[in-house]
Amino acid sequence: MKKIQMVDLVSQTQKIQSTITDSWNKILQTGAFIGGDEVNAFSKELETFLGNSSQVIPCANGTDALQIALMALDLKPGDEVITADFTFAATVEVIHLLGLTSVLVDVDPETFLMDPKRLEAAITDKTKAIIPVHLFGQCAPMEEILHIAKKHDLFVIEDTAQAIGAEYTFTDGSAKKAGTMGTIGTTSFFPSKNLGCFGDGGAIFTGDDKLAHIIRGIANHGMYQRYYHDVVGVNSRLDALQASVLRAKLPLLPEYNKARQEAARVYSEGLSGVKELKTPSFAANSTHVFHQYTLQVLNGKRDELQAFLASKDIPAMIYYPVALRKQKAYDTGNYNDAEFPVTDDLITKVISLPMHTELDSEQQNYIIDNIKAFFHENN
Numbered sequence: 001m002k003k004i005q006m007v008d009l010v011s012q013t014q015k016i017q018s019t020i021t022d023s024w025n026k027i028l029q030t031g032a033f034i035g036g037d038e039v040n041a042f043s044k045e046l047e048t049f050l051g052n053s054s055q056v057i058p059c060a061n062g063t064d065a066l067q068i069a070l071m072a073l074d075l076k077p078g079d080e081v082i083t084a085d086f087t088f089a090a091t092v093e094v095i096h097l098l099g100l101t102s103v104l105v106d107v108d109p110e111t112f113l114m115d116p117k118r119l120e121a122a123i124t125d126k127t128k129a130i131i132p133v134h135l136f137g138q139c140a141p142m143e144e145i146l147h148i149a150k151k152h153d154l155f156v157i158e159d160t161a162q163a164i165g166a167e168y169t170f171t172d173g174s175a176k177k178a179g180t181m182g183t184i185g186t187t188s189f190f191p192s193k194n195l196g197c198f199g200d201g202g203a204i205f206t207g208d209d210k211l212a213h214i215i216r217g218i219a220n221h222g223m224y225q226r227y228y229h230d231v232v233g234v235n236s237r238l239d240a241l242q243a244s245v246l247r248a249k250l251p252l253l254p255e256y257n258k259a260r261q262e263a264a265r266v267y268s269e270g271l272s273g274v275k276e277l278k279t280p281s282f283a284a285n286s287t288h289v290f291h292q293y294t295l296q297v298l299n300g301k302r303d304e305l306q307a308f309l310a311s312k313d314i315p316a317m318i319y320y321p322v323a324l325r326k327q328k329a330y331d332t333g334n335y336n337d338a339e340f341p342v343t344d345d346l347i348t349k350v351i352s353l354p355m356h357t358e359l360d361s362e363q364q365n366y367i368i369d370n371i372k373a374f375f376h377e378n379n
């Protein structure tokens with residue numbers, strides 16, 4: 001059996017390696033390493049993929065994408081930005097970096113996504129923006145979130161780092177891709193994401209031409225005309241070598257996401273009889289592109305399961321072990337634990353299994369059999 005990895009990037013890369021080395025050889029001959037044709041072509045191709053008249057502004061990573069998005073909205077220190085307590089730290093980090101105030105809210109126990117009721121309850125007259133996170137591969141409840149945002153005149157930045165290619169269907173029947181529903185969408189091309197390059201990369205999406213123009217300038221030193229700096233910007237660029245990797249992979253993204261969905265189906269079917277486990281639930285109106293396959297261990301033996309799997313050479317990860325509001329860097333001291341029952345429960349129960357496009361049935365059966373054996377032994 002092939003060694004099981006949380007994410008198997010080598011096997012996926014081998015299948016497209018010759019396409020990539022061809023385009024890298026061309027780039028080496030042009031000497032256009034930053035920006036240029038490859039980056040422009042990738043941006044256009046991603047715009048077509050996303051639809052909904054999105055403009056794509058590439059940048060250096062998914063964290064920068066979030067930071068630049070917030071910078072483009074011209075928020076003032078003290079303005080409040082609401083996001084989920086259960087997400088990767090980058091989402092809240094950028095709020096603090098810009099001197100804004102983060103307000104974290106609890107999530108839904110079934111889907112791990114921002115709970116619209118908690119969101120609405122957290123809105124004050126200082127609230128300016130909401131960052132829903134499309135966590136683990138499915139869309140946050142955007143119909144409700146957009147409705148609340150409209151009612152309170154708030155910006156919506158969708159953190160799509162884990163859900164590129166997921167689709168959300170509104171009650172009027174229209175379907176939109178993750179990252180194209182709010183004011184701005186952001187994503188990451190970190191190697192292990194569903195669409196990953198061979199280093200760091202990211203992008204910002206918006207359907208608003210004026211905002212797109214502002215964002216392009218901010219990502220390029222606040223420069224709208226060469227060497228005239230109108231606003232304080234940052235240096236955040238995607239390079240040509242990464243863009244060519246992304247151009248090779250973008251046409252395969254639907255296939256990659258299908259492979260993840262199939263792997264998830266095999267896990268859920270194989271583990272359906274294990275009463276100590278809860279397999280992932282599907283969010284209403286969203287497809288699931290399974291950036292992570294996350295189980296909940298209901299009998300308090302999550303850490304023992306992780307150690308047992310490790311002893312069988314099966315990696316498994318805890319995303320995430322600490323609520324963001326309890327992290328030293330982000331604990332504002334303003335939170336009441338009674339408002340976070342779900343996050344505080346999830347951090348003790350969740351465990352994510354190996355999930356990528358190259359899992360084979362021998363590996364998945366081995367993982368499933370070992371999980372079953374563990375719970376059998378612990379009954």
Ligand SMILES: *Cc1c(COP(=O)(O)O)cnc(C)c1O
Nearest residue numbers: 061062063088090161162188190
């Ligand atoms: C990965 C990730 C980011 C940050 O992306 P980087 O490219 O690593 O900076 C932001 N938000 C979420 C939810 C992520 O998973």
